[in-house]
Amino acid sequence: xxxxxxxGQFMPGRSFIxxxxxxxxxxxMTVIIVFIFLAKNLxxxxxxxxxxxxxVILSRVPLRMYFKGLKAIWFLVFFTALLNMLYIRGxxxxxxxxxxxxYEEALWQSGFVAVRLxxxxxxxxxxxxxxxxxxxxxxxxxxxxxxxxFRVPVHELAMxxxxxxxxxxxxxEETEKIMNAQKARGADLESGGIIKRAKALIxxxxxxxxxxxxxxxxxxxxxxxRCYTGxxxxxxxxxxxxxxxxxxxxxxMGGICEGILYLNTLAxxxxx
Amino acid sequence: xxxxxxxxxxxxxxxxxxxxxxxxxxVSISIEQGDFxxxxxxxxxxxxxxxxxxxxxxxxxSGQILLNGSDIWAKPKKIxxxxxxxxxxxxxxxxxxxxxTVYKDIAFGPLNKGIKNKDELDRIIRTAAEFAGLKExxxxxxxxxxxxxxxxxxxxxxxxxxxPKVLILDEPTAGLDxxxxxxxxxxxxxxxxxxGSTVLLVSxxxxxxxxxxxxxxxxxxxxxxxxxxxxxxxxxxxxLSEIGLRVPQVTQVFLELKHLGADVRTDVYTMDFAKGVALxxxxxxxxxxxQPDRPPAENSSAGETAEGGEAQ
Numbered sequence: 001x002x003x004x005x006x007x008g009q010f011m012p013g014r015s016f017i018x019x020x021x022x023x024x025x026x027x028x029m030t031v032i033i034v035f036i037f038l039a040k041n042l043x044x045x046x047x048x049x050x051x052x053x054x055x056v057i058l059s060r061v062p063l064r065m066y067f068k069g070l071k072a073i074w075f076l077v078f079f080t081a082l083l084n085m086l087y088i089r090g091x092x093x094x095x096x097x098x099x100x101x102x103y104e105e106a107l108w109q110s111g112f113v114a115v116r117l118x119x120x121x122x123x124x125x126x127x128x129x130x131x132x133x134x135x136x137x138x139x140x141x142x143x144x145x146x147x148x149x150f151r152v153p154v155h156e157l158a159m160x161x162x163x164x165x166x167x168x169x170x171x172x173e174e175t176e177k178i179m180n181a182q183k184a185r186g187a188d189l190e191s192g193g194i195i196k197r198a199k200a201l202i203x204x205x206x207x208x209x210x211x212x213x214x215x216x217x218x219x220x221x222x223x224x225x226r227c228y229t230g231x232x233x234x235x236x237x238x239x240x241x242x243x244x245x246x247x248x249x250x251x252x253m254g255g256i257c258e259g260i261l262y263l264n265t266l267a268x269x270x271x272x
Numbered sequence: 273x274x275x276x277x278x279x280x281x282x283x284x285x286x287x288x289x290x291x292x293x294x295x296x297x298x299v300s301i302s303i304e305q306g307d308f309x310x311x312x313x314x315x316x317x318x319x320x321x322x323x324x325x326x327x328x329x330x331x332x333x334s335g336q337i338l339l340n341g342s343d344i345w346a347k348p349k350k351i352x353x354x355x356x357x358x359x360x361x362x363x364x365x366x367x368x369x370x371x372x373t374v375y376k377d378i379a380f381g382p383l384n385k386g387i388k389n390k391d392e393l394d395r396i397i398r399t400a401a402e403f404a405g406l407k408e409x410x411x412x413x414x415x416x417x418x419x420x421x422x423x424x425x426x427x428x429x430x431x432x433x434x435x436p437k438v439l440i441l442d443e444p445t446a447g448l449d450x451x452x453x454x455x456x457x458x459x460x461x462x463x464x465x466x467x468g469s470t471v472l473l474v475s476x477x478x479x480x481x482x483x484x485x486x487x488x489x490x491x492x493x494x495x496x497x498x499x500x501x502x503x504x505x506x507x508x509x510x511x512l513s514e515i516g517l518r519v520p521q522v523t524q525v526f527l528e529l530k531h532l533g534a535d536v537r538t539d540v541y542t543m544d545f546a547k548g549v550a551l552x553x554x555x556x557x558x559x560x561x562x563q564p565d566r567p568p569a570e571n572s573s574a575g576e577t578a579e580g581g582e583a584q
Contacts (some may be wrong), residue, residue, distance in 0.1 A: 180329050181368035184360040185430060186352060186384030203380065206370035210416070 011129045015060040016245065018130045022139035024246040028253050029127050035260050036119050040269035044260045045115065051256060052119045061129045069125040070118065077117045084110035108270040133165040135240075142240060155231025163219070171212065178207045273341055274302035275470055276326060276358070276438060281335035283321055295321040296494045299335070303438075303472070308464055310485030310502070311474040314516035318494040319474050320363070323440045326472075327358035356385050359436030363443045365427035369415035374406065374426045377415050381434040396433055403466075404429035405459045421452035425459070432463065439463070440472040445480055453477075457484055478520040482506065482541040490517070506541045522546045 012018075017025070032051065039045040056066060090105030128136070141158035148154050182203045183189065189200050281299040286292050296318045303309060313319045324330045325337060328344050328351040337344050344354045359381075362368070371377035378397045387393050401411060404425040410418065415426055428444065441460065445453040461484050464471045475481050481488060481502070488505040490498040492515045498505055506512075509519045509527060518524070519541070526540045526549070536553050540546045 177362070178368060180324070181362045181365065182380075183329060184327060184355055184362065185368070185381040186355055186434060187380075188352060188384065203368075203370045207367050211367055 009065075009129065010132050011061045011065065012132075013060055013130065015058060015130070017055060017059040017126065019245065020249060021240055021242055021246045022131050022135040023143055023240060024242065024249060025127055025131060026136075026139055026143060028249060029123055031253055031257065032123050033120055035257060036116050036123075038264070039260060040264050040271055041267040042270065043266050044263040045112065047256075047260055047263055048119060049115065052122050056122055056126060059126050059130050061126070065129060066122055066125060069121055073117065073121055077114050080117065081110040081114040084113050105270075112271045133162060137162040137165070138236065138238075138240060153231075155234070159231075167215070170215075171208070174211060175204065175208055178204050178211075275305045275340060276303040277301070277338040277341075278326075279336040279338070281322075281325060281337065282333045283318075283325060283330060284333045285321075287333070294494055296325070296332075299494075299496055301489065301496060301499055303470060305437075305470055306464075306468050307470050308461075308484060308486045309470075309472045310481035310488045311472055311491065312476070312478070312481055312488060312517055313491030313497075317491040317515075319491050320442055321494075322491065323360060323442055323472065323474060326438075326440060327360045328354040329360070352384075356381075356434050357436055358438045358440065359431040359434050361428050361431045361439070361441045361444060363446060364424075365431075365444075366415075366420070366423035368427055368430075369423060372414060373412050374401075374415050374418070374429075375411040377426065378411075378430045378433045381430055385434055396435065397429075400429040400433035401426075403432050403459060403463045405455055421448055421455065424448065424452075425456065428456070428459075436469065438470040438472065440474070442474045443476065444473070445475065445477065453480070460484065478506075478518060478541075479522075482520045482523075490515075502541065503539050507539060 020028075032048075036048055036052075039048045056063075085102060085106050086100070088103065088106035088109050089101075090103035092104035093101055094104050094107060095102040131139075137158045140161065141154055144152070144154045144157070179187075179189065187200060187203055189197070189204075192200070277300075279300050281296055282294070283296040284292060284294050299318075299322065311319050311322070321330065325332055328337075331345060331348075339354060339357060344351065369377050371380065375397060378400055379393060382393055382396050387396065397411075398408075401408070406422065406425055406429055410422060410426070415423060418426060424444065428441070432439065439460075444456050444460070448456065457480060460471060460473065463469070473481065473485060485502050487500065488498070488502050489496065490505060490512070497511075497515060498508065506519045506523050509523070512518055519527070522543060523538065523541045526536055526538050526546070529536050530538050534553065535556075537549055540549050
C-alpha cells in the first residue's frame with residue numbers, strides 16, 4: 001500500500017536523541033557515516049555496529065519502523081554484496097568452480113559493504129524519525145549559511161526542502177483519492193503487461209500533475225499574502241541553541257572516534 | 273430482497289497500527305430497487321466509508337455486502353464488475369478529469385466496461401451528457417476549460433455513462449453556488465425518474481436531502497442511527513441536533529411557530545409543502561379571529577418570514 005512509504009516520516013518523542021539540537025544531530029550523523037567507512041577490521045566495525053544499535057535503542061522509535069526502512073533497500077544490499085563477492089580478486093581462494101573463483105578478500109569486502117549500507121540506512125532513518133522536518137531544514141539552513149558568501153541561495157533551498165517534505169503526505173493522500181476515483185470508473189490498475197500498466201497510470205498522473213500545479217499557485221499566493229519576500233531580514237520563532245547535552249554528545253563522539261582509530265590499529269585491515 | 277443489502281458490516285482503518293480506528297460497526301441496511309436514499313451524518317460518522325464499501329473500493333473487515341443477492345467479495349478478482357453496477361461519484365469529482373475532451377473523458381468508464389461498438393458508445397456518451405445537463409457544444413472542449421459546475425457535471429456524466437444500476441453521489445453539491453447546486457439536484461432527480469435506478473445521495477445539506485430523498489439513512493459514529501422515510505426522520509429534531517445534525521431550516525421555522533403557540537403541522541420539510549401549510553394556517557387563523565378589518569399586509573409578511581428562513 002501507498003501508506004507504507006516512510007521517507008521523511010517523523011515520530012514525535014522525548015528521548016535523548018529527539019532532544020539533541022538538529023544541527024548537532026546532522027554533524028554527528030555525518031561523522032558516524034565517515035567512521036563507518038574508516039572502520040577496517042572486525043574490532044572497529046564491531047564497535048560501529050554497537051554504536052549504531054545503541055543510538056537506535058536510545059531513539060526509542062519502534063524497531064518496526066527501522067525494519068520498514070531496511071526492507072526498501074534489502075535488494076540493493078544483496079546485489080552490491082553479490083557483485084563484490086564475484087568480482088573482487090585477491091590471493092586466498094575459498095571456492096572455485098570452472099571460471100567462477102571466490103577469494104577470501106572478496107568475502108570480507110562484500111560483508112563489509114553490506115554492513116556499511118545497513119548501518120548508513122539505520123543512522124539516516126534515525127535522523128528523520130527523531131527530527132521534525134521544520135527542525136531539519138532549519139538546521140540545514142544554519143549549517144549551510146557560510147555558503148551565502150558564494151551567493152548560494154541557502155534560505156531558498158531550505159524553504160524548497162521544507163515545502164517538498166511538507167507535501168509528501170498530501171500528495172500521497174491525493175494520489176490515493178484519484179486512484180480510487182478512477183477505479184470507481186472501472187480503471188484496471190492491477191493486471192496486464194508493462195505497457196498496459198504504464199498506460200493505466202495516465203488517468204492518475206494527469207489529474208495529479210494538475211492538482212500539484214494548482215496547489216503550488218495557491219501556496220505561492222498564500223505566501224505572498226503574508227508578505228514573504230525570501231530569507232532577508234527574516235527571524236525565527238524558535239532559535240536553535242546548543243545545550244549541555246549537545247556538548248556532551250559531541251565530546252562523547254570525539255572519544256568514540258579516537259577509540260575507533262585505535263581499534264583500527266589493533267588488527268590488520270580486512271578491506272581496502 | 274433489496275438490490276443492496278449489508279449484514280453486520282464492520283470496517284477498521286489502519287488495522288494493526290497505533291492509529292487503528294473503527295469506522296463502521298454493525299451496519300445492516302437494505303436498499304430497494306428504485307429507492308432514492310439520502311445519507312446524512314456529521315464529519316467522520318462513516319458515510320464515505322460506507323459508500324466506498326458498497327462499490328467494493330474498500331473491503332469490509334467482517335460482514336457481507338449483497339448486490340442482487342450475491343456477495344460482492346465472493347470472487348475478489350471480479351470486484352471490478354461490481355464497480356460498473358454500483359457507480360460512485362466521489363467528493364469533488366472534477367479532480368478526476370484527465371482526457372483531452374469531455375467526450376473522451378466520459379468514454380473512459382464505458383470503455384473500461386468493454387463497450388467497443390462505436391455507435392453504441394456514442395449513444396451512451398450523449399445520453400449520459402444529457403442526463404448530467406451538459407450541452408452538446410461542451411463535449412468537444414477540454415474538461416479544464418469548463419466552469420466549476422460544468423466540470424462537476426462532466427465528472428458525474430462519466431459515472432452515469434457506465435450505466436450503473438445503483439448511483440452513489442458523495443456530496444455532489446459541495447462548494448457550488450445555489451444555481452449550480454439546484455441544477456445538479458434537478459438532473460439527479462430527472463435521471464432517477466427516467467431510468468428508475470437506485471440513487472444514494474450523501475450530503476451535509478438537510479435542504480438538499482429534504483428536496484430529493486424518499487428515505488434517509490442517518491449515520492452516527494460508524495453506526496446506523498436511523499433509517500426511515502424522510503418525513504419520519506425530520507420529526508426527531510432533538511435527536512438530530514444531539515448528533516451534530518439539524519432539521520431543514522424550513523422545518524425549524526414551523527417547530528418555532530408551534531412553540532409560540534400556533535396550531536401548525538411540524539412535519540414540513542420542503543418549500544412547496546410549507547407554502548400550503550402556511551396558507552392553510554393563515555386562512556384558519558383569519559376565520560377564527562374574526563377580524564374583517566385586519567390589513568392583508570400582515571399575512572404576506574408572515575409568509576415571507578417562512579421563506580426567509582429557508583433562503584438563509
